[in-house]
Amino acid sequence: MTTQQNDFSKWYIETIQKADLMDYTPVRGCIAFKPDGYEIWEHIQEEMDRRFKETGHRNAYFPMLIPESFFQKEKDHIEGFSPELPWVTEAAGEKLEERLALRPTSETMIGHLYSNWIKSYRDLPVLINQWANVFRWEKKTLPFIRTSEFLWQEGHTAHVDEEDARKETMQMLTIYKEVVEELLAIPVYDGQKTPSERFAGAVDTFSIEAMMKNGKAVQAGTSHYLGTKFAEAFDIKYLNKANQHEHVHTTSWGTSTRLIGSVIMVHGDEQGLILPPRIAPTQVVLIPVGPWKKNPEIIEKLDDIFAALKKNGIRVRLDDSDQSPGFKFNEWELKGVPIRIELGPRDLEKNQVLLKARDEDEKQSIDLNDIVSAIEVELTTMQSRLFEKARTFRDENAHTTIDTLQELQQHINSSKENGTIPGWILAGWCGDDACEEKVKEETKYTSRNIPFNPPTTKTTCICCGNEAKQTVWFAQAY
Template identity: 75%
Template sequence: MQQENEFTKWYLKTIQDAELMDYTPVRGCITFRPDGYEIWEHIQAEMDRRFKETGHRNAYFPMLIPESFFQKEKDHIEGFSPELPWVTEAAGEPLEERLALRPTSETMIGHLYAKWVKSYRDLPLLLNQWANVFRWEKKTLPFIRTSEFLWQEGHTAHENEEEARHETMQMLAIYKEVVENILAIPVYDGTKTISERFAGAVDTFSIEAMMKDGKAVQAGTSHYLGTKFAEAFDIKYLNKNNEHQYVHTTSWGTSTRLIGSVIMVHGDDKGLVLPPKIAPTQVVLMPVGPFKKHPEILEKLEEIQQDLKAKGIRVKLDDTDQTAGFKFNKWEQKGAALRVELGPRDYQNGQAIVKARDEEEKKTVNLTELFTIIEEELEVMQGRLLTKARQFRDANSHTTIDSLAQLQQHIEASDIPGWVLAGWCGSADCEQKVKEQTKFTTRNIPFHPPVQKETCICCEQQAQHTVWFARAY
């Protein structure tokens, strides 16, 4: 448990040193400073493009949701009511009905889809929203779990179960692809158990990522909602045989907790390590040595800066008066992907020094080849971070623990207990017992488990599922 605290301390220090966020006087609400927000902007751009390529469009729905809307779907209100903030007065007068700050928008969107969907011609209806949402959590952790956070929520309506399930899987696959290829975070995709389902879903699917302390983060979820919300909000369409039918709906979301995840997966003792594709600073240029006596150094760096910008590379030139050591430290904290140093001697030799944030080794590069090397290095670093994260995850994933006693022993013996792939009989009792005794919860039932398990880790009867168990954020 000391490990966990140390890790949290490291995390909190790292995100503050890197100026990604700051605390605010509102309980559990953080502010996203420019470097933190820019990571989100890059994630948004990557996701948004893929949503649009698969036929989705953005819309915006009201943030305030009447209390009566929540009452319409009973699982939904049970799941969310403990966490809702309420507007009870406005413009000096009490409201007739309390309005919740949205924790998610199925109810409001259900109400509107009922107006918009009339016939099979209106289907599928494929919308997404980028918005702020609220869940008044007891324990908060910046980016990972905050009272207000930013996210996208997709909401779609389909003629039948098959199409809706196809959509659910398609969006989960997009999440997996973005999180792996853009954030360099390997994930397991799979099915949530009943107890971990979204409140109101028929099936919830997730992608799960391992942080450097071995804990899991649910990095994205996609829900098949069946006709539950359609029945609650009367979303019906006239099919080709002129019959009224309920639509089948889905919803899917990812949030700013991805920012927290990327830090917890790649960061090191010096600060942030960011995959180049989302790094606010991909290249930092730095004059070194007695560069003030050699104006040609700064001129050359300015020229390189212009050229890199023109190529669409996010570059900064640090020409401040601070020492080289101070600057190295600062840009390591901030997670600049590559550092290029240019001193008088390098310049004379027509060379520069290139260093990737995640490697010790420095490379001496001919200035004539600099652009090519930078582009290559950024690409190689992107892949390398994914590989390193996958190696770490696999090294901390355990597949030979087959009983609760073994699990407890393993936890006691490990600095990083990591994840455990185990059999599960399918009973909520066993799931609950594992949780109570070890704080390990079911993460998901992976679509492609590394091995299949035969017996339940708890009751040791025949397993119905092979499940990832882990402590989770």
């Protein structure tokens, strides 16, 4: 098997295929999400959806096909998305009068409808989310991380004023940070995007950024304050309390199935996947060892454990197939199952099982009488441990002492020579797009975000050396 060190991308592809998360399809850049891959998404959906509803949002569903003329209405939006759109041009044997785009995002369709739905300040805020498939016909694709079709949620809200809309934008970013950190055990930096990295049509874009094990960044979620730009383009007005017409202020925010890819790239190791317990399709696998077939008590006991764990809401599997224990250990490690329980005749004599956490080297002996609580504790502990390991890794590879383009180039070169990860750098930025562009051209590092809580603050621009207006994370990104 390819190692992470030798070829991270190849390791990633091999790992997700062997773990049975996805398959390629004959449609360019479109993957099939197999049950173990899709179930990770279902756990993410469940948690996100719960938090959206707790904060007053409701789900709706909007048409997937968007008339070409809708895109024309907001000029930044069409500029940003038109290079990637697939088009329906014929249906039921006839050529359409107007081309219909497969939605890359739904601001335009929703803007059109909100202009009918919103009449008065009494109708506001409108707090709606949609779970849907979207399309971006990109040249380079990577399963889960960047696919032509992907699954996501997109929130679209409308508010009486900027203050209320900005509050919403921040609230949703916070929810994203909490879910990604608590559920996926992925530490993220939340912050503001620079203008060149904004969503097409946004006044302000905020993101959470995660570091993969090869040091690259993944934008794990974004939340946009759209100002009145879409309200003006689609004429979304309300009658305020003084009986005057005003444009609403809108927001949008999204997370997608790229989170599945991020989990793999943050936690996986040379043995395959490591899944945080809260999203693992199988949390515990039970494996009989030794001469268990001659000793029916072994399977009886494992059946009891299975029933007890299931009753406590733990997702458990019993592997009583004919393969050897070693083969099974390997297979379930590959799939990233958090906990393996081994039970053989000798363990039974001692009234114990062996517990192996996927991310630890040593096995623990567990008294059979304490098994449910011991597993519950280990699942919780492992969830925190994975987060801490990922945070330590990120902090070690997020450099804060590289202050010039030359230093960055030296750092990249020496990383290459030493076979280490160049990682992220925290650097000052004068605010000029040209400096950002030059950093990108010379190093492939792009600005990720301006963190709300940077580890330190920078005073000079990494590129021109002038006074820094912002302290920015730069990284190579997916």
